[in-house]
Amino acid sequence: MSNLTISADRLAGRIEELGRLGRDEQGRLVRVATSDMDRLGRDRFVGWLQEAGLDVAVDRIGNIFGIWQDDTNAGQPPVMLGSHIDTVIDAGIYDGCYGVLAGLEAIESLKEAGFAPARPIVVAAFTNEEGVRYAPDMMGSLVFAGGRNLEEALAAIGTDGSVLGKELERIGYAGQHQPGFLKPYAYVELHVEQGPVLEREGIAIGAVENLQGISWQRIVIDGVANHAGTTPMSMRQDAGVAAARVISFLADRASASPTPTVATVGTIAFEPNAINVIPSRATFTIDLRDPDEMHLREEEMALAAFIDELAASAGVTVHAESLARFEPVTFDARIVSLIEEGARAAGLSCRRMTSGAGHDAQMIARIAPSAMIFVPSRGGISHNPAEFTAAVHLAAGANILLGVAARLAAD
Amino acid sequence: MSNLTISADRLAGRIEELGRLGRDEQGRLVRVATSDMDRLGRDRFVGWLQEAGLDVAVDRIGNIFGIWQDDTNAGQPPVMLGSHIDTVIDAGIYDGCYGVLAGLEAIESLKEAGFAPARPIVVAAFTNEEGVRYAPDMMGSLVFAGGRNLEEALAAIGTDGSVLGKELERIGYAGQHQPGFLKPYAYVELHVEQGPVLEREGIAIGAVENLQGISWQRIVIDGVANHAGTTPMSMRQDAGVAAARVISFLADRASASPTPTVATVGTIAFEPNAINVIPSRATFTIDLRDPDEMHLREEEMALAAFIDELAASAGVTVHAESLARFEPVTFDARIVSLIEEGARAAGLSCRRMTSGAGHDAQMIARIAPSAMIFVPSRGGISHNPAEFTAAVHLAAGANILLGVAARLAAD
Ligand SMILES: NC(=O)NCCC(=O)O
Ligand SMILES: NC(=O)NCCC(=O)O
Numbered sequence: 018m019s020n021l022t023i024s025a026d027r028l029a030g031r032i033e034e035l036g037r038l039g040r041d042e043q044g045r046l047v048r049v050a051t052s053d054m055d056r057l058g059r060d061r062f063v064g065w066l067q068e069a070g071l072d073v074a075v076d077r078i079g080n081i082f083g084i085w086q087d088d089t090n091a092g093q094p095p096v097m098l099g100s101h102i103d104t105v106i107d108a109g110i111y112d113g114c115y116g117v118l119a120g121l122e123a124i125e126s127l128k129e130a131g132f133a134p135a136r137p138i139v140v141a142a143f144t145n146e147e148g149v150r151y152a153p154d155m156m157g158s159l160v161f162a163g164g165r166n167l168e169e170a171l172a173a174i175g176t177d178g179s180v181l182g183k184e185l186e187r188i189g190y191a192g193q194h195q196p197g198f199l200k201p202y203a204y205v206e207l208h209v210e211q212g213p214v215l216e217r218e219g220i221a222i223g224a225v226e227n228l229q230g231i232s233w234q235r236i237v238i239d240g241v242a243n244h245a246g247t248t249p250m251s252m253r254q255d256a257g258v259a260a261a262r263v264i265s266f267l268a269d270r271a272s273a274s275p276t277p278t279v280a281t282v283g284t285i286a287f288e289p290n291a292i293n294v295i296p297s298r299a300t301f302t303i304d305l306r307d308p309d310e311m312h313l314r315e316e317e318m319a320l321a322a323f324i325d326e327l328a329a330s331a332g333v334t335v336h337a338e339s340l341a342r343f344e345p346v347t348f349d350a351r352i353v354s355l356i357e358e359g360a361r362a363a364g365l366s367c368r369r370m371t372s373g374a375g376h377d378a379q380m381i382a383r384i385a386p387s388a389m390i391f392v393p394s395r396g397g398i399s400h401n402p403a404e405f406t407a408a409v410h411l412a413a414g415a416n417i418l419l420g421v422a423a424r425l426a427a428d
Numbered sequence: 429m430s431n432l433t434i435s436a437d438r439l440a441g442r443i444e445e446l447g448r449l450g451r452d453e454q455g456r457l458v459r460v461a462t463s464d465m466d467r468l469g470r471d472r473f474v475g476w477l478q479e480a481g482l483d484v485a486v487d488r489i490g491n492i493f494g495i496w497q498d499d500t501n502a503g504q505p506p507v508m509l510g511s512h513i514d515t516v517i518d519a520g521i522y523d524g525c526y527g528v529l530a531g532l533e534a535i536e537s538l539k540e541a542g543f544a545p546a547r548p549i550v551v552a553a554f555t556n557e558e559g560v561r562y563a564p565d566m567m568g569s570l571v572f573a574g575g576r577n578l579e580e581a582l583a584a585i586g587t588d589g590s591v592l593g594k595e596l597e598r599i600g601y602a603g604q605h606q607p608g609f610l611k612p613y614a615y616v617e618l619h620v621e622q623g624p625v626l627e628r629e630g631i632a633i634g635a636v637e638n639l640q641g642i643s644w645q646r647i648v649i650d651g652v653a654n655h656a657g658t659t660p661m662s663m664r665q666d667a668g669v670a671a672a673r674v675i676s677f678l679a680d681r682a683s684a685s686p687t688p689t690v691a692t693v694g695t696i697a698f699e700p701n702a703i704n705v706i707p708s709r710a711t712f713t714i715d716l717r718d719p720d721e722m723h724l725r726e727e728e729m730a731l732a733a734f735i736d737e738l739a740a741s742a743g744v745t746v747h748a749e750s751l752a753r754f755e756p757v758t759f760d761a762r763i764v765s766l767i768e769e770g771a772r773a774a775g776l777s778c779r780r781m782t783s784g785a786g787h788d789a790q791m792i793a794r795i796a797p798s799a800m801i802f803v804p805s806r807g808g809i810s811h812n813p814a815e816f817t818a819a820v821h822l823a824a825g826a827n828i829l830l831g832v833a834a835r836l837a838a839d
Contacts (some may be wrong), residue, residue, distance in 0.1 A: 045700075106700035107653065107708075149702040212658030231657065233703060242518065242812040245692035245715040246642065247623030247784030250683040252808065257693050261675035268669045272661040281656035282668050284701045289517035291560040292644060292694045292713040292751070294811040297518075302703040304656040340703070373658030375704075397663065400705040401653040 021130045023419055025412035028122045032411070035061060035102065035118065036110025046110065046402065050103040050145035050156075051079065051184035058102045059190055062117065062142055069125045071140070074199075075192025078160040078170055079144040079185045082199065085124050086137035094202035096134070096425045097385070098123060098418060099141030100377055101157070105149050109404020111394075115411065116207045117142045123419035134426035136202055143377045144185075150175045152233060153341030158377035161196045162384045176284075201385040203352060203425045206378040207418045208389060209406045213397030214370060221365040221413055223391030224356040226348050228372040228379045229277075229308040232317055233341035235300065236263065236324070240333040242289060242297035253295055254332040257287050260299035262331070266323050267303065276312045279373070280305050302340070308371050310344050346379045349386035352421065356390050359420040365413055374399075390417050432541045434830055436823035439533045443822070446472060446513065446529065447521025457521065457813065461514040461556035461567075462490065462595035469513045470601055473528065473553055480536045482551070485610075486603025489571040489581055490555035490596045493610065496535045497548035505613035507545070507837045508796070509534060509829060510552030511788055512568070516560050520815020522805075526822060527618045528553045534830035545837035547613055554788045555596075561586045563644060564752030569788035572607045573795045587695075612796040614763060614836045617789040618829045619800060620817045624808030625781060632776040632824050634802030635767040637759050639783040639790045640688075640719040643728055644752035646711065647674065647735070651744040653700060653708035664706055665743040668698050671710035673742070677734050678714065687723045690784070691716050713751070719782050721755050757790045760797035763832065767801050770831040776824055785810075801828050 038061055039054030041047050048054045059081060066073050066083035074082045084095070100116025120140035127134070143161065148154025151173040159165045171182030185191040210216075215223055240256035264282045271280040281304040288298040305320070307313040321337070328335045353369065360367035370391065372379075378387045392414035395405040449472055450465030452458050459465045470492060477484050477494035485493045495506070511527025531551035538549070554572065559565025562584040570576045582593030596602040621627075626634050651667035675693045682691035692715040699709040716731070718724040732748070739746045764780065771778035781802065783790075789798045803825035806816040 105702050105705050147702075148704065152703070154704065210658070211655045213660070213663065229657070241809075243808070244622045244785055244810040245694060246640070246690065246717050246786060247621070247810060248690065248808065249624070249688065250679070250685075250690060252624065255679070255692075257696065258675055258679045261672040261679070261693075264669055264672035265676055268661070268666070268672070274661075277660065279657065279659065279661060281666075281704070281706055282672075283656060283698065283703045283705050283707060285668065285696055285698050287694065287696050290695045291516050291558075291811070292563070293559065293565065293692070293715050294516055294694050295692055296694060297812070304704050306657050374655055375657060397654070397659065398652075399655040399658060400702070401708070 021126055021132065021419060023122045023126045023412065023415045025408060028118060028415055029408050029411060031065065031118045032110060032114055035114050045107040046104055047106050048102065048104040049106060049150045050147065051181060051188055053188065055103055056188035062102055065121060069121060071124065074194050075190055076161065076194040076196045076198060077167055077192055078157050078196050079190040079192065080157045080161055080196065081142045083121060083140045084137055085128060090134060090136050093136040094200045095137035095139045096422050097139045097141055097201040097204045098422055099143060100206050100208060101143045101146030103145055103147050105147050105400045107402055109399060109402055111209045111404055111406050112211065112399055113146055115209055119207045119415035119418050122415055123422050126419060127423060132423060135428065136426050138422055138426050139199060146377055148341065151181050154375050155377055155380050158380035162380045163197055164380060164383055167196055201381065204378060204381040204385050204387040205352060205418060205421050206376055206389045207414050208376060208391060209399065210391040210394045211399035212373050212394065215391060215393035216395060216397065218368065220368050221410060222360040222367040222417055223370045224353050224367055225372050225389035225391055226353045226369045227308065228346045228376065229306045230310050230313040230345040231341060231343045231375050232305040232313060234303045235338045235340055236303060237336045238299045238333050240297055243295045245293040245295060248295060255295050256299040256333055257296035259327055259331045259333045260285065260301055262327055263324065267320065270319060276307055276309060278307045278312060278316055306373065308345055343375065343379060346382050348382060348388035352386055352388035355421045355424055356388060356417060359417040363416060390414055432537055432543065432830060434533045434537045434823065434826045436819060439529060439826055440819050440822060442476065442529045443521060443525055446525050456518040457515055458517050459513065459515040460517060460561045461558065462592060462599055464599065466514055467599035473513055476532060480532060482535065485605050486601055487572065487605040487607045487609060488578055488603055489568050489607050490601040490603060491568045491572055491607065492553045494532060494551045495548055496539060501545060501547050504547040505611045506548035506550045507833050508550045508552055508612040508615045509833055510554065511617050511619060512554045512557030514556055514558050516558050516811045518813055520810060520813055522620045522815055522817050523622065523810055524557055526620055530618045530826035530829050533826055534833050537830055538834060543834060546839065547837045549833055549837050550610060557788055559752065562592050565786050566788055566791050569791035573791045574608055575791060575794055578607055612792060615789060615792040615796050615798040616763060616829060616832050617787055617800045618825050619787060619802060620810065621802040621805045622810035623784050623805065626802060626804035627806060627808065629779065631779050632803065632821060633771040633778040633828055634781045635764050635778055636783050636800035636802055637764045637780045638719065639757045639787065640717045641721050641724040641756040642752060642754045642786050643716040643724060645714045646749045646751055647714060648747045649710045649744050651708055654706045656704040656706060659706060666706050667710040667744055668707035670738055670742045670744045671696065671712055673738055674735065678731065681730060687718055687720060689718045689723060689727055717784065719756055754786065754790060757793050759793060759799040763797055763799035766832045766835055767799060767828060770828040774827060801825055
């Protein structure tokens with residue numbers, strides 16, 4: 018392992034700077050994928066890649082790559098580091114950005130120190146990892162890994178009716194490269210944990226050995242609009258009440274589950290959405306996860322059965338559509354070990370763990386040995402402006418990333 | 429009672445014509461109060477008043493009056509007929525419009541026949557009866573009856589952030605008259621039932637003797653946004669799940685109630701409204717009604733108690749705000765009897781009944797003897813484009829209105 022270290026100040030400064038870009042009038046960070054706000058972040062990132070003397074490449078799904086190569090190693094499958102810089106609505110500043118900027122930081126530090134890797138090292142920022150505007154999440158890395166047809170992905174319709182491909186063109190990030198034009202030798206992603214485990218156990222580094230399965234669905238319930246004052250309870254076909262039954266069912270079932278299943282309804286809309294009109298339609302999304310594919314399938318089946326019963330008993334019709342479905346992923350054992358070794362060498366506490374969030378590493382694992390490094394998230398809070406990781410943890414994680422990257426690039 | 433009758437064709441033609449005005453791109457009838465669409469309806473109505481030779485007056489809350497008076501009766505407290513022409517979102521064409529256009533029809537028919545009333549007869553179209561854009565509902569008639577301060581009502585903020593007074597000015601219906609400038613001798617409102625009773629019992633005319641109490645609230649639940657994948661169920665403060673609990677509680681309790689309580693959640697919004705973010709906030713409205721004031725209060729108290737418990741058990745904070753609160757109203761016994769007599773004389777079946785919907789008559793009852801006439805609604809459907817009442821029922825109801833108006837105007 019290398020004894021080189023990253024510049025903690027430069028890394029922290031960039032995270033702060035990127036976190037100021039893409040704020041709405043209320044001050045919320047809303048760099049949702051391929052928006053004008055996302056463009057601001059992308060432009061700044063590309064500027065940093067250029068300042069660092071890296072080759073910049075953008076592929077047709079808008080993934081951005083900063084490539085460090087020279088005559089001695091060009092053409093070798095590269096070590097890839099990365100994550101994403103798109104955000105959720107009202108996001109924190111670490112989710113994704115930390116991994117991307119730490120990747121750049123690792124490369125810059127190695128470059129500045131005169132390190133001579135046997136392979137190129139690449140930092141990647143993948144498009145639409147969050148999936149809040151376009152489903153599925155991890156779209157850029159999924160397309161890059163060949164898991165989804167490019168044209169289909171470019172045709173994705175956003176929550177605001179926009180078309181992803183058109184938006185990429187509009188913001189100037191519809192690149193020329195074919196997704197997958199780089200064949201990674203290995204992929205390492207550093208990320209804030211976004212959960213409570215590391216903080217609770219007082220551990221500095223998570224060596225992520227697997228990642229739970231994700232099932233996203235959009236549910237549309239159709240009932241009958243009628244007058245809120247004149248329609249007896251027994252004569253109602255209330256789409257809103259039916260939606261509430263589904264939300265309660267999911268929360269109760271996941272809470273009672275012996276497995277670590279989680280279920281979330283994050284979005285909802287009623288139609289016509291008027292105070293004295295029984296909702297004729299309720300549209301909402303379900304995010305269901307479990308580290309065990311069998312359990313995840315059981316949850317999906319229980320939900321489907323509940324919905325069937327509800328449709329019959331509540332006089333509504335229910336349409337369910339899958340927006341994303343990813344099986345649990347097991348990461349590469351050697352890279353996980355390299356992370357542990359790096360932590361041990363640096364005198365940092367470390368544990369193996371599962372990722373509750375979806376990550377680009379989950380997609381790149383289809384085409385290259387991959388693993389992830391986690392650092393603690395204060396209070397386990399993420400997807401919230403209160404998301405926070407202390408500078409000492411940020412620097413520690415980035416140093417482990419640098420070490421693992423240097424080791425892999427020496428192969 | 430008069431033996432005169434209205435022109436069924438003219439009435440039906442005007443209902444159809446008004447129903448074509450104020451449609452959105454999807455063809456939905458959306459003449460919500462003081463919108464551009466509402467202006468279209470108002471302008472057409474004022475045109476008909478002028479064609480009928482009535483004096484047109486608009487008051488400061490935008491209520492429109494068509495006044496039939498002459499030298500022999502001017503200055504006498506008038507008989508007032510009326511309802512509203514604003515609509516819900518995706519409305520039917522009868523709710524409100526029928527009562528207004530039948531009022532005009534009754535006046536025109538009496539006038540054409542040379543009837544000489546001892547008092548003026550006035551047709552009124554009250555502002556914002558539906559209450560979907562601005563709370564409370566029945567706002568124009570409430571202000572007219574002195575039940576709400578004019579300036580407060582003009583300052584009402586709409587669901588779209590608009591200000592009612594500014595919108596009235598914008599559409600040209602901020603009139604000069606002080607609300608209450610007319611002191612009605614009596615008020616009669618004809619309306620489609622909007623419920624299932626008359627159709628189910630095969631009865632042509634409802635003599636409405638009372639009207640249930642209405643309680644509208646806006647509920648804001650604040651929880652904590654967090655990651656849908658990484659946050660264990662036991663650590664969540666999910667505002668959306670808490671909202672679902674309230675919706676289920678209301679539906680279960682109202683359904684099980686021995687009283688005819690109805691409870692509806694017609695509007696909802698989550699924040700940040702992203703698929704993989706636990707909702708930090710849920711905002712929704714509650715429409716609670718009961719014909720018995722004691723029961724209505726019990727329902728309100730049960731809801732408040734449930735909310736208190738929920739706040740404690742779900743780790744959320746809940747803020748409830750009253751948007752409208754009207755006690756049940758008993759109508760004038762003499763006018764109810766006149767309606768029954770009119771139906772009997774016309775050979776029409778008739779029953780006394782309660783109104784499930786709120787109506788302008790409920791407000792005008794504060795300042796003048798008032799009552800209502802109902803005609804059947806097919807399938808009990810209202811606040812829905814499928815709302816329908818057959819032409820024969822429309823004509824029958826309007827003839828009863830004409831007879832009762834003539835009788836009262838002879839006093
Ligand atoms: N890391 C992260 O928050 N990814 C977003 C995708 C998801 O897990 O919902
Ligand atoms: N008649 C009618 O639909 N009025 C609207 C007010 C209400 O009852 O919600």
